[in-house]
Amino acid sequence: MSDSAVDRLFDSILGAFDVLTIALGDRLGLYDVLHAHGPITAPALAEHAGIDPRYAREWVEQQCVAGWVGVDDPGAAADERRYSLTPDAAETLRDRDSEDYLAAITQIVAAAAAQLPALAEAYRTGGGVPWAQYGPAMRRGQADGNRPLYLGSMTRAWLPSLPELHERLRAGTRVADIGCGDGWGSIAIARAYPDVTVDGYDVDPDSIAAAQANARDSGVADRATFHQVDATRPPQVQEYGLVTAFECIHDLPDPVSVLAGMRGMAQPDGWVLVMDERVPDAFTGPGDDVERLMYGYSTLICLPDAMAHRPTRATGTVMRLDVLRRYAQEAGFVDVEVLPIEHDVFRLYRLLS
CATH class of the missing domain: 3.40.50.150 (Vaccinia Virus protein VP39)
Known part of the structure; x- marks a missing residue:
């Protein structure tokens, strides 16, 4: 397999993980919580969304690493870092009236x-x-x-x-x-x-x-x-x-x-x-x-x-x-x-x- 094919497939694998983690966040209402309460810590995200705190931390860290969510102080302790939706992601991931809203497609x-x-x-x-x-x-x-x-x-x-x-x-x-x-x-x-x-x-x-x-x-x-x-x-x-x-x-x-x-x-x-x-x-x-x-x-x-x-x-x-x-x-x-x-x-x- 050529390097270009390897790179393309690897990018697609990263995209697949993004799609599925976005579908998970959409299904659990996590983007709505980030929009309504952000910047917010992972424990607070868990509390507002009604999910397990350890899962909340892993999910929001993944979203931050992938560039969908921003963080105010990456060097803070894991449960003290505060996260918020990036401005360009907010419309695509949670504005259900926008024609740029694509989170629904991740459910498909x-x-x-x-x-x-x-x-x-x-x-x-x-x-x-x-x-x-x-x-x-x-x-x-x-x-x-x-x-x-x-x-x-x-x-x-x-x-x-x-x-x-x-x-x-x-x-x-x-x-x-x-x-x-x-x-x-x-x-x-x-x-x-x-x-x-x-x-x-x-x-x-x-x-x-x-x-x-x-x-x-x-x-x-x-x-x-x-x-x-x-x-x-x-x-x-x-x-x-x-x-x-x-x-x-x-x-x-x-x-x-x-x-x-x-x-x-x-x-x-x-x-x-x-x-x-x-x-x-x-x-x-x-x-x-x-x-x-x-x-x-x-x-x-x-x-x-x-x-x-x-x-x-x-x-x-x-x-x-x-x-x-x-x-x-x-x-x-x-x-x-x-x-x-x-x-x-x-x-x-x-x-x-």
Whole structure:
């Protein structure tokens, strides 16, 4: 192995330890304690967080060595040193309203890592690992990771930049959100456009329960309601001026049936929007950071989930434009339009009938 390969893998190992220790700190609320009470000693961190003092000291020292946490006097006795979040880390690790908040993504990685034995078996046998098996940390990580985007750029910039759709929403059209998860996309639209009503649909009962609670907490439960429904058999009502699928089409074992259902739900002049990952249109070998990220999701989460169902298209996270266009045309759409939305990770598509 070349020195460059050794260095690269060693850096990745360090990064993996960072990801898992950040996931641990996030799950235990340690960053919130550091933000609220810092600078703070390790024993005080343990007391406020309700964890063992020896573990608190080891964790905060690791975070300091890794550069996420600062210390006021490294030479002080171990239990007298005072720690605080570095300013640039505070937003990324604990500001759940910021689009730079990434601690939620560490929960996704940790939940995937916990399934390595099941993943190895699936790779050997051609089976799968269903979404539910990854546990609630995976669901919450996905929801919390996307929440700032939905409440931020999507409704404050993306939708207003599409004049025809923006005016339709302002006029109070009815919206269907397919694969709504914990409901933040639906809730964001309801909050941004006070005259719309939104129906969120998802097959996962835990997601629907979380979405209903989130809508109540956000004050939009009267206009954003959620239903446990198999997305391959949504209600054929042709009543919706907008039908959306945010970051879920690539996960579905039968995306064509879901897209056909979305087409059937939309009014004749209704909009059908799909948000999915921004990946290159062709495989070229070594890729950029976003493509590497999406292949990480795909190999460990999205493809194994799709393979847990039969029959399955086994799309994986890296759904390129030609694949989505083929699915859309099989579902009865004429074409797919890439909308002029600039984002590092996501792309917004309009499906044309």
